[in-house]
Amino acid sequence: MTLPQAWALSQQWYGNRLNPDFRRPTTDEAREIFTSVGLTGPFWSLG
Amino acid sequence: MAGSDVLRTVREAIYAAIVRTGAAPSVETLARSANLTNAAVKEAFRNLADAHVIVLEPGTTTIWSAPPFSGVPSPFVVRAGASVWYSPCAWDSFGIPAALNDDAAIEACCAWSNEPIRCGVQHGGTYGDALIHLLVPAAHFWDDIFYT
Numbered sequence: 001m002t003l004p005q006a007w008a009l010s011q012q013w014y015g016n017r018l019n020p021d022f023r024r025p026t027t028d029e030a031r032e033i034f035t036s037v038g039l040t041g042p043f044w045s046l047g
Numbered sequence: 048m049a050g051s052d053v054l055r056t057v058r059e060a061i062y063a064a065i066v067r068t069g070a071a072p073s074v075e076t077l078a079r080s081a082n083l084t085n086a087a088v089k090e091a092f093r094n095l096a097d098a099h100v101i102v103l104e105p106g107t108t109t110i111w112s113a114p115p116f117s118g119v120p121s122p123f124v125v126r127a128g129a130s131v132w133y134s135p136c137a138w139d140s141f142g143i144p145a146a147l148n149d150d151a152a153i154e155a156c157c158a159w160s161n162e163p164i165r166c167g168v169q170h171g172g173t174y175g176d177a178l179i180h181l182l183v184p185a186a187h188f189w190d191d192i193f194y195t
Contacts, residue, residue, distance in 0.1 A: 001138075001178070001179050001181070002178060002179075003141070003166055003173040003174075003175055003176075003177060003178075003179070004172070004173050006137070006138055006140075006141045006173075006179050007141045007144075007145070007168060007172070007173045009138065009141075010115070010138065010139075010141040010142040010144075010145035011145045013142065013145070014114070014115050014139075014142035014143075014145040014146045015145050015146065015148070017062070017114075017115065017142070017145075017146040018062055018066065018146050018147070020055070020059060022058075024098070024099060024100065030185075034185065039185075042184070043181075043184045043185065044184075044185045045184070045185065045186060046185055046186050047186050
């Protein structure tokens, strides 16, 4: 992935990690996050 | 304290310690600071690891990573202001400025050429010229997180 993709992915994946109400993304949310930053195809499939 | 409250307290204390010091706290240190028993903290560490919130060194209750932060020094160095953290992988190097909501300078080495890589986040955007190659497909990230 490109650095802008890594940054966009990280902002969505880790942006709330220090928030007291943090929770890990669900599988569906993870799919949406990957797709939103252009990470698609079999490699990024979560089944 | 209810189990979910202990988990939340321990999780917050882990991240607070790593953000403050750059290193993961031990069971004993966290237990003292949070006024919990060592047994309660160990159980919370294991539960957080089972939930993929943190990663423990195999067979121990030593924190290897509280993503995106590494609990121990790694080849991925992330600097923001006067502070230094380590991340467990290239992706997570960008996770640290995301979690901190701050700019950061990242130092790493190319896995192929071993050439130093300087990149990071400045004014909300990335700088540097590199690509991040992941070896393990997303569905299998957690099969062996140390390899991933």
